[in-house]
Amino acid sequence: MEEVIRLEKVGMQFNLSKEKVDSLKEYAIKLVKRELRFQEFWALKDISFAAEKGDRIGVLGLNGAGKSTLMKVVAGVFRPTEGTVMKKGVIAPLIELGAGFDMQYTGAENIYLNGAVLGYSRAYMRERYDSIVEFSELADFIDVPLKNYSSGMRARLGFSIATMIQPDILILDEVLSVGDAKFKKKSEKRLLDMMDTGVTVLFVSHNLDQVKRVCNKAMILDHGRMIDFGDMERVTARYKEMTA
Amino acid sequence: MSVVAQFKQEIRKYGNLFRELVVKGIRLKYRRSYLGVVWSMIEPLLTMIVLTIVFGTLLNHKEREFPVYILCGRLVYSLFSQSTTAALKSIRQNESMIKKVYVPKFLYPLSSVCFNYVLFLISLVVLFAVSLVLGVYPTLRIFLALLPLFVLFVMSVGVGMLLATVGVFFRDMEYLWNVFLMLIMYTCAIFYYPEKILASNVSWILKYNPLFCVISNFRSCIFGEAMDPGFLLYSACFAGLSLLIGALLFAKNENRFILYL
The missing domain is CATH 1.10.8 (Helicase, Ruva Protein; domain 3)
Structure with a gap:
């Protein structure tokens, strides 16, 4: 099978400044007082995985686990601080x-x-x-x-x-929860149709049933690290245990 | 894939987006106004009239073609001020797009300058109309006006990129640049004749103002006089340098923009 996405040792670091310094005056004052301290924060660390054409990967994790950041890294919105991202084809990011x-x-x-x-x-x-x-x-x-x-x-x-x-790659970040019930149904059907054409999907959802319906593989993120990746059944079962 | 090939591919892919952004700027500027794009001709005409009355009387410039003199300077100055201000704000304005989908970021300041430049070209119609009415007839030298106009474009892009980069990190830049633009306006000889100042010992405030050099040369072309080669060279060098610095600074920092938006 052809690989369409490959991430190798991807890490994404943010500088969480205690207060956001965005005026010249503040910057100058803080610089002089040596108060320009940043708290380093790794939103993602050591993420490596590959997706083959047609894979539908469910991305699981609690709030703040780094799911959205990972999606944005794959979409190219964020350039990772370290590691490499390889992707082939057109990406349609349905992040928001x-x-x-x-x-x-x-x-x-x-x-x-x-x-x-x-x-x-x-x-x-x-x-x-x-x-x-x-x-x-x-x-x-x-x-x-x-x-x-x-x-x-x-x-x-x-x-x-x-x-x-x-698109060749579809990134879905909790977008299936929008719209009324009728549109939700219609959009889910549309996605399933698309998946039949061999598009690769990264699917973020808190709805385990939905992930089970849609995906063939899954991964669990926790505090920026990927703690599991593989067959959907096995991973979702583990996630259920974790969150129970 | 080599860097060059990648760059070419990006241009092909995002050329359409660039065009859309330019068109969007033009469309939205006058959306819901009755006169629409005609405003970009009426506005300079109105300011020309006011400036002519005030400064023509104050400085005793009774020449028939004084309004043309004013209009040349005003048009060029307002392009520079509007396009650089738009570029400065462009990254923040498109924040929601930048945060969600990958787009080469230089498109934002570049398209801001371009759409203002298109409106500027439209407003040149007023200049030609007023010139003809007041008896300033074009000579062959008018084609040379393309040179200062090109320099003006490069300069606006360069300065715009520079400001766009700085503007992401420091919001104050918008206000600071407004003050600076006012200083530039007064040292551009828009509504007064520069001779007296050029002959004085503070001549540097005009001579080293690249925008004054552009205005002065543009004016010469309209009035059918010879351009000042020194001014042309200086402004061209300034424009090239600002583009180089602006583009380098932008490229160096664009990946960090998103962390500050």
């Missing part, structure tokens, strides 16, 4: 739906803008425009500025765009 939406732009304009953010041409988006609008069920509001959308509507639009293009 509608990344890069402009609130003043209308829904229609945002479809093209969002497509461009993900690296697609206008022509490519035009071909898919109708099916995106249809799937989002927002045809009546598509010429309304996004600031007048409800958060559920924004999420629906974001989800429709990200899943209508054909």
